[in-house]
Amino acid sequence: MRTDHLYIAGLAAHLPRLWPLADAVAAGRAGADQALADGWTSVSVADDTPAPELAAEAARLALKRSGLHAEDIRLVLHAGTFHQGPDGWYAAHYVQHHVLGTSAPAIGLDQGCTAMLDAARLAHDHLAHAPERSAVLVAAADNFGTTTIDRFTYAHGFGTGRGSILGDAGCAVLLSATEGPLRIRSLVQSSLSSWERLYRGTEELFPPGPAGGTPIPIGRRMGAYADRVTDRDLRRAMARELTEARTAVARRAIEEAGVTPADITRVTHVFSGHPRYPEGLLRPLGIDPARGMLDLGRTLGHLGACDQFVSLAHLLDTGAVGPGDHVLLTGNGAGISLAAAVVEILERPAW
Known part of the structure; x- marks a missing residue:
């Protein structure tokens, strides 16, 4: 959009x-x-x-x-x-x-x-x-x-x-x-609802999990779900589906903003300690992974819903982006939900 x-x-x-x-x-x-x-x-x-x-x-x-x-x-x-x-x-x-x-x-x-x-x-x-x-x-x-x-x-x-x-x-x-x-030039959302079980694994829906007490084993849930998919070709197809869906959402955001990947100055994304994530996210778009936020993320940890806008605030506050620049904001999360936006810097904020 x-x-x-x-x-x-x-x-x-x-x-x-x-x-x-x-x-x-x-x-x-x-x-x-x-x-x-x-x-x-x-x-x-x-x-x-x-x-x-x-x-x-x-x-x-x-x-x-x-x-x-x-x-x-x-x-x-x-x-x-x-x-x-x-x-x-x-x-x-x-x-x-x-x-x-x-x-x-x-x-x-x-x-x-x-x-x-x-x-x-x-x-x-x-x-x-x-x-x-x-x-x-x-x-x-x-x-x-x-x-x-x-x-x-x-x-x-x-x-x-x-x-x-x-x-x-x-x-x-x-x-x-x-x-x-700053102006948000485009917003694109999508989902892979057939993957909803990935984040609940083999756990039942009722009774719902308690708010306190035992730790929430997200990794083990995902592992339990993946273990049920014994067909290696299917597992590879699932991984490819996520990569392609994530890339498609980001590409649509860029296109609907009326810009090209070459116009994207920086990209904010889910924080990861390993360079594999920004590489897998940005190379399919034709964007240099160095335009991602790997270094900042490594100092903070994955901040839940805050990664993209904490990164944008950091880019502005440090002067890493300025008037005329475009920043791609991307995210993927449990569900699986997918979203992307392109933000244009119109002027340097007074703050």
């Missing part, structure tokens, strides 16, 4: 302390040695700061940067890939109350690693019918320092070299239909 009237008015990330992987290894943390071997150098750790507060901190800064007022925000969308607080409680309202203090509707999204890109599509449709100068706040955050997930070993059990660890962060973006130094 081409998006001629969707602007980023404010953007911010909130990153807590970095824990060097060498220190995690010295502390005897299980899985830290493998993470270090996979290329990670540190991981973002929020200690006991709740995930919704990480999102709120990012949202406060994004709002300040945007120059908008709380009353301009007509919708709040909040995402987290894992538990945000007590069961039966919804974090979107925490962000709305503690950042805006208004009566804007607040809605939570359960879309995993593509949630912020999916939220941008919902914001686009909302703004098409909203009063002039309206804006949408999109926020996301996770704190993986709980007993329900292990940041270093969550992906173990699904083949070798997956190379993923989890970092904590909050991020937020203010989207407007009328103003902003």
